[in-house]
Amino acid sequence: GDSVTQMEGPVTLSEEAFLTINCTYTATGYPSLFWYVQYPGEGLQLLLKATKADDKGSNKGFEATYRKETTSFHLEKGSVQVSDSAVYFCALRNNAGNMLTFGGGTRLMVKP
């Protein structure tokens, strides 16, 4: 079945550091890929998405590129802020179905 694997956290960075959170997936066909973010005490929010190979999703300075050859969708940001501290979830939606399959989440802590 479909699965998503994320790097385990927590990831602790200083403000303005470069961020990478790795995400790889296993799926049949050509899934759509998503990053969701969960801030403390809040629900899941869509951060960015990509629906086909080589697409780049971007939002709020975050980027991720859909790499079919490596089945990856790594999240990057050039300069993190304290306000980026949250849990980040990578997810896929297989075109044969409608549900999302999530990774286990990666907690990011940014220190001033």
Added chain:
Amino acid sequence: DTGVSQDPRHKITKRGQNVTFRCDPISEHNRLYWYRQTLGQGPEFLTYFQNEAQLEKSRLLSDRFSAERPKGSFSTLEIQRTEQGDSAMYLCASSLVSGEGTQYFGPGTRLLVL
């Protein structure tokens, strides 16, 4: 657009009791999903509706769980004879059928079974 809402936000119950949660999707969205998230894990799919029809159920959804969406608008998720293992965050999401079908999540209902 008021977003997806869920009620209650928190529920504490004793083992063996029944509980019911409600989800109100974004008004024009015809798909509605339920997920469960345990502490430190990613959400897991439970079931989804298109309008009032329940189209798919996960094997995680035991016989004690039932979900309805009677008029194709709000949905309820009932857990009968709750067990301590049911303690989790129950998330609702909604989407359109057309287009990319991006799912938008509500704030969740946190259930604690004592």
